[in-house]
Amino acid sequence: MRKSKNMIRRGESKVLLLMALPAFSIYAVLYLYPALSNLLWATRRWDGNPESEPETVGFRNFTYMFSNDDVFIQSLGNNFRFMLLVVIFQTGFSLLFATYLTKNTRTTIFLRTLYFFPTILSSVSVGLIWLALYDPNYGFINASFKALGFESLALNWLGDSRYALYALAVTQVWFHTGQMMVIYVAGLQQIPQELYEAAQVDGASRWQQFKHVTWPMVLPTTAVVVAYTTIQTFRAFDLVYTMTNGGPLNSTEIIVTLIYRNAFFGYQYGYAAAQTVVLVVVVLSITWLQRRTLRLDYGVK
């Protein structure tokens, strides 16, 4: 009896493995294999010319990147600043709006749907819309500043290397705050109402309620939101490419846009591959650090 059952089981797992096979084959050939071969490419120098052979250079791509490539170092710095700005403001605003819109009423549902709306647009559309809004001469933003009498604020937002990265960060926050807010709303709705009632009985102010009930309870959600936002800022290729293409003066160059430029305009495939390795290491370390910090905080409470 037991034997026959085992035989059925064995036959079953064969069928099950067969079901996973197509997905796994595609994944292995077009994801795992490229990811591994990228490590190999990172140790090579090649201009993409089929006539020439790739040359193995070991770790020289990496040493060059960190010792001689000012643009790379700058783009690393830009990417960190962009990340910090977006993580702080996007997380802050999305949590704030989520606390305002936790309850399900007609107004809150309408506002949530509205705030979420930009998420469904393509980065290219969003980029073009904001390119028009930022237009120094005809854009709505500067027109409003002028109309309100703040002539001095009518700046060349995307054309000035001092402001361009901030202008991009504003667009990114506009783009994804609604999405993060919805995640927060789901997290906030899980908090038992009794906790707030108890806090109110104790005479806790709104701020105290937020600090002692909402914040600790919503920390796991914050970990998710911060991690996701961080990853978004490291792959903001589409938006940056559309709006500034890394300029002016490399002030908005982030790692992915630089990789793209090095590979497809500089024809330095090996070097660009090495930069993607750095990108992955950076993203993984940051998200790992964030998770640790937020969990530690959570453990203390």
Added chain:
Amino acid sequence: MIYRTIKGSLLTVFALAIIIPCSIVIMGAFKTDLKIISEPLALPESWNVDNFKRLIDSGSVYTPAKNSLIVAFFSVFITLSLASLAAFAISRLITVTGKVLFVLFSVGLAIPGQVNIIPIYLLFVDLGLTNSLTGLVLVNIALTLPISIFIITAFFRDLPKEMFEVAGIDGAGPWRIYRSIALPLSRPAIGATGIFLFVICWNDLLYPLMLITREDKKTLPLTLIDFRGEYLTEYSMIYTAILVASLPMVIMYIAFQRSFIAGLTQGAVKG
């Protein structure tokens, strides 16, 4: 009192920050460039469709829209089919193999997809898959499989085990259980995942930019990027193009709000 005022004004400001740019685009599509600059927020004098006619006559709508639709449809359909099969297998396999499979797919979640830009490009050049919609579909499938499998596996694992066991005792094989029990039950989860995937594939720029150079294979985001250079500050054309390219998503969003929001956030949470 102060709290309510601050809350009300902050909510209004952000609502306006979304409504104003969107209405500038929508109304701009019916205006001349002159009117867009002088009265960006005014209603158009008439809802004339000259801009749309010009856009269609330029020949840059039909082909990219068709290409985008083909790529997004096949990418999503194939990914969902393969992912739901694999997820079913992973959630049912009690052996070590099942766990190994799951871990291998999870690796794809941990590694950001951009790591593959260079090797995919070089591989696709070798295979002759540049300038091909099939190539784009393949890239989309490979990039979205890990997250889809992850989401659907989580859903299958939450289903009550008894249901499968009863069917197993009744003599139903894995195929039968997958088709008659697992799939029908997971329709909402798969639908939400499908929307999430559709938005990604419809909006993607990076891979088409790398892989497509021929005019007749371009997708909508690529055409929009070309518009940036071609029409510079001719905002009437740019706004019309944005409106046309976004319309399918907007209509779907209005029709399936709930699944949209669920799909696009579960992608974030699980990823």
